[in-house]
Amino acid sequence: MKNIPAPSKKRLLTLARLLSQQEKAKITSIELSALTGWGEATIRRDISLLELHNGVSNGYDVHVLRDAICEILQVSSVSSDKHRCCIVGLGKLGEALLESSVFAGSAFELVAGFDTNFNKIEIMKSEIPLFATLDLEKKIRSLKIEYAVLAVPDEKAQFMSDRLVACGIKGIVNYTNTVLSVPKDVRVEHVNTVVVLTGMLAVSSLQK
Amino acid sequence: MKNIPAPSKKRLLTLARLLSQQEKAKITSIELSALTGWGEATIRRDISLLELHNGVSNGYDVHVLRDAICEILQVSSVSSDKHRCCIVGLGKLGEALLESSVFAGSAFELVAGFDTNFNKIEIMKSEIPLFATLDLEKKIRSLKIEYAVLAVPDEKAQFMSDRLVACGIKGIVNYTNTVLSVPKDVRVEHVNTVVVLTGMLAVSSLQK
DNA sequence: TCTTGTGAATAGGTTCACAGCA
DNA sequence: TGCTGTGAACCTATTCACAAGA
Numbered sequence A, B: 001m002k003n004i005p006a007p008s009k010k011r012l013l014t015l016a017r018l019l020s021q022q023e024k025a026k027i028t029s030i031e032l033s034a035l036t037g038w039g040e041a042t043i044r045r046d047i048s049l050l051e052l053h054n055g056v057s058n059g060y061d062v063h064v065l066r067d068a069i070c071e072i073l074q075v076s077s078v079s080s081d082k083h084r085c086c087i088v089g090l091g092k093l094g095e096a097l098l099e100s101s102v103f104a105g106s107a108f109e110l111v112a113g114f115d116t117n118f119n120k121i122e123i124m125k126s127e128i129p130l131f132a133t134l135d136l137e138k139k140i141r142s143l144k145i146e147y148a149v150l151a152v153p154d155e156k157a158q159f160m161s162d163r164l165v166a167c168g169i170k171g172i173v174n175y176t177n178t179v180l181s182v183p184k185d186v187r188v189e190h191v192n193t194v195v196v197l198t199g200m201l202a203v204s205s206l207q208k
Numbered sequence C: 001t002c003t004t005g006t007g008a009a010t011a012g013g014t015t016c017a018c019a020g021c022a
Numbered sequence D: 001t002g003c004t005g006t007g008a009a010c011c012t013a014t015t016c017a018c019a020a021g022a
Helices: A006-020 A029-036 A040-048 A062-072 A092-097 A118-123 A133-142 A154-166 A193-202 B006-020 B029-036 B040-048 B062-072 B092-097 B118-123 B133-142 B154-166 B193-202
Strands: A083-088 A108-115 A130-132 A147-150 A171-174 A187-190 B083-088 B108-115 B130-132 B147-150 B171-174 B187-190
Touching: A006 A029, A006 A040, A006 A062, A006 B193, A029 A040, A083 A092, A083 A133, A083 B193, A092 B092, A108 A118, A108 A133, A108 B193, A118 A130, A130 A133, A133 A154, A147 A154, A147 B193, A154 A171, A171 B193, A187 B193, A193 B006, A193 B083, A193 B108, A193 B147, A193 B171, A193 B187, B006 B029, B006 B040, B006 B062, B029 B040, B083 B092, B083 B133, B108 B118, B108 B133, B118 B130, B130 B133, B133 B154, B147 B154, B154 B171
Parallel strands: A083 A108, A083 A147, A108 A130, A147 A171, A171 A187, B083 B108, B083 B147, B108 B130, B147 B171, B171 B187
Antiparallel strands: none
16 A cells, blocks of 8 residues: 555545545545535545545545545454553543543544542542552553543643653643643644634634 | 744744743753754744744743744733634533633633523533523624634534534634534634544654 | 754645546 | 546745854
8 A cells, every 4th residue: 555645644534534424325526625625636636545446437435435544544443453542630621521432433442541539530430440540550551551631730741641651652632731742753632622722823724 | 024834833832832831041942842843943944934033042032932922923812802712512521611711821712601401501600601502693793702612412513513604703623523514714623532533543653 | 062044955745737437 | 528546747844954143
């Protein structure tokens, strides 16, 4: 398989989700363009990188395309090769994110929640196993957790991030307001509401 | 002022936050590079686009630089020109996001929460005014709300997005799992945990 | 000697424009 | 005629490499 550039991969992933929301059987690059706001040429190029040659002259087959993207980009939802993740910090936000149902059908499985407050993890009822932050390192390793969702107070964010990185975590979804410093091979996505809103001001409403 | 490219703006915004977390008075591009993982040249180029000529040979003045970024990129936190935003959908997640304190010191002000459930908006206690979704259009216009945080159930996401767009909303922070179709001049940031996690798989751990 | 700022080179992604297939 | 797939051109951002200031 050819090497697909990261921006194309990201768009393809969005396309896959978009296709799941579609009822029709066939769809053209023009329609996808209208739905996403991206140029038609960009969409055709992205899809052609998959080397399917499936959509010749008649538009793409919605299901075939969706499945092909998931398979080629390796975001299958087969339980055997799911990526395991956890939530660190069970405040209001962390608790709200602790919904196992949202992970259903995804390439991820939520296998743990962590909080420093012993009482909380005993009292809280959840389908997901909860642990004390004290056992973070032990549990991350034993449960083979690869990704973490960070929802601790801002001032503890960098400290917890360091601990996660030390355990070999591959990526952090950062809901805190703190900018995290991590080694280059660890992915961080800063999705704090205020941060994301501020980022919107920086873009001159060109593309998404 | 020269036109600053969007990627540089985004990095500068992150730098500004990073500088706020710093105690020292001076900082060099090498140190910023270590903190962010970006190339030193990239950082120097970004900063030079601000045309400050402030850091000559001795590193940058942390406070001067931070303030300059905020001013030039227009993300000031002066209450008079704050951007007003609202949260749509007050389920567990929406409720957790309804913390006015997280907006303190930002360029944004949370002025409303919406939910279809009349009981909920009466019973819920919050510092932020709560309204019925029925009054969405009326309130968005009267309160001059420019940005929305979307936390409704997936199946209502596109519908609510359409209503928000019809009111002239400028940007949507999308916590749902649904891919939204909006006009090109409306910004959407898809921050649903599973979506963000999946996006991480697409990036070959190059840059952030 | 350390650091910034920046022309010039390079790398990378997007868009054009059209050949080719149904 | 309506669509895809793709070389080639274009455009944008990053990186190099070095001059100049402290």
